[in-house]
Amino acid sequence: MANAQDLYTSGTSPYPWLERVLGSAAEAVGARCAAVAFADNGSHRLSRVASWGPFPVLKGGMAVARWVAAQGKPLALETRQQASQVPGLVLHRGEELPLICVPIESRDGVLGALQANVPSFGDDEDVSHKLHTLELAAHLVGCILENARLEEKLQEKEEDVTRLAKGNIHAQEAERERVCLEVHDGVAQTLVSAFQHLQALEDTPLYQMPEAKQLITRAAALVRQAIQEAREIVNSLTPASLRDLGLVATLRQEVRQFEIDTGCRVELEANWPRLAKDSEVALYRIAHEALTNVRRHANARRMRISLSQEEHRLVVQVKDWGRGFDLKQRDLSATDHGTGLFSMRKRAELLGGTCGIQSALGKGTTIRVDVPIVE
Numbered sequence: 001m002a003n004a005q006d007l008y009t010s011g012t013s014p015y016p017w018l019e020r021v022l023g024s025a026a027e028a029v030g031a032r033c034a035a036v037a038f039a040d041n042g043s044h045r046l047s048r049v050a051s052w053g054p055f056p057v058l059k060g061g062m063a064v065a066r067w068v069a070a071q072g073k074p075l076a077l078e079t080r081q082q083a084s085q086v087p088g089l090v091l092h093r094g095e096e097l098p099l100i101c102v103p104i105e106s107r108d109g110v111l112g113a114l115q116a117n118v119p120s121f122g123d124d125e126d127v128s129h130k131l132h133t134l135e136l137a138a139h140l141v142g143c144i145l146e147n148a149r150l151e152e153k154l155q156e157k158e159e160d161v162t163r164l165a166k167g168n169i170h171a172q173e174a175e176r177e178r179v180c181l182e183v184h185d186g187v188a189q190t191l192v193s194a195f196q197h198l199q200a201l202e203d204t205p206l207y208q209m210p211e212a213k214q215l216i217t218r219a220a221a222l223v224r225q226a227i228q229e230a231r232e233i234v235n236s237l238t239p240a241s242l243r244d245l246g247l248v249a250t251l252r253q254e255v256r257q258f259e260i261d262t263g264c265r266v267e268l269e270a271n272w273p274r275l276a277k278d279s280e281v282a283l284y285r286i287a288h289e290a291l292t293n294v295r296r297h298a299n300a301r302r303m304r305i306s307l308s309q310e311e312h313r314l315v316v317q318v319k320d321w322g323r324g325f326d327l328k329q330r331d332l333s334a335t336d337h338g339t340g341l342f343s344m345r346k347r348a349e350l351l352g353g354t355c356g357i358q359s360a361l362g363k364g365t366t367i368r369v370d371v372p373i374v375e
């Protein structure tokens with residue numbers, strides 16, 4: 001038997017809907033009382049999860065419902081004599097008749113049963129009408145549960161994606177740090193000593209030979225260029241100024257270069273203290289991505305970046321008056337159009353905050369990141 005019990009106790013409880021469906025169905029068939037029962041976790045026992053009217057508390061409990069759920073077939077019983085003719089059904093004392101009981105099914109199988117006790121049965125047509133009504137109600141209950149289950153699965157998937165994305169961000173930062181360290185302390189240092197050796201050659205007789213001098217000078221220039229390139233790699237992975245001077249000074253430098261490159265006028269309002277390293281790195285990456293997006297997509301003549309402190313929160317706002325885009329056409333939880341906006345959100349969430357994106361075609365884009373200050 002499929003299991004509905006764990007769903008029933010989950011966050012997305014379908015309970016209020018079940019009660020409404022049960023109540024309406026019970027009224028429609030003129031029932032004295034009615035109940036919905038589901039299979040317990042991993043067992044064939046049924047537990048009542050919703051009831052309507054004075055449904056009796058049965059010690060032996062729900063023999064008919066259990067039988068119906070096990071067989072997956074509806075049952076209408078008027079007398080104990082009829083009940084005794086149903087193979088395998090043992091009625092408990094206190095189980096009132098007449099009753100109608102129908103299975104509740106989902107795609108995964110039978111979840112439980114819906115049972116209603118009525119004052120009396122009329123003719124065959126009356127019984128089949130009541131049966132049909134209760135079957136419809138049971139179908140609806142099955143759909144409600146199915147829906148709740150799908151919602152829960154979707155939520156789990158979203159949580160998985162978020163966990164993966166956050167793990168990815170952590171791994172990316174760790175990898176950047178590792179590469180920075182290796183290039184800075186490894187390749188760059190080796191190049192520096194190679195350069196010193198080449199300089200030392202200038203004091204030897206070899207340097208007096210025109211051909212050797214030319215080769216040494218050329219080699220020294222190449223090594224100097226390689227040192228510069230190694231520094232640029234390190235800087236592009238994590239700007240040295242972020243470590244040394246902090247987020248605001250680093251952004252000022254980037255903004256200056258951005259204005260020269262693009263001709264876009266940037267107002268930068270920043271009044272911030274130094275923050276914890278992780279926060280500075282995350283907020284820098286967010287602001288950097290927003291700036292890169294303006295450079296690549298916005299074609300803006302003007303933009304504003306503000307870093308402000310509002311009570312116990314830090315707010316980064318990047319606004320441009322460029323071409324904007326249609327947010328409805330972007331699924332920001334997916335990464336099939338690029339990862340920039342997606343990872344901005346995840347970085348903000350990692351800091352316990354939010355990242356709101358507003359954009360409209362022809363009206364520009366605003367990114368607003370709001371994170372708590374970590375003491």
Ligand SMILES: Nc1ncnc2c1ncn2[C@@H]1O[C@H](COP(=O)(O)OP(=O)(O)OP(=O)(O)O)[C@@H](O)[C@H]1O
Pocket residue numbers: 293294296297298320322323324325330337338339340341342365
């Ligand atoms: N400031 C902006 N102005 C106009 N369009 C933008 C802006 N920011 C983002 N977009 C639009 O949203 C899309 C998604 O941006 P996102 O940063 O997620 O990806 P990307 O920049 O295309 O690639 P990636 O950042 O992964 O290198 C962009 O391709 C662009 O169409």
Ligand SMILES: [Mg+2]
Pocket residue numbers: 289292293338339340341
């Ligand atoms: Mg981008």
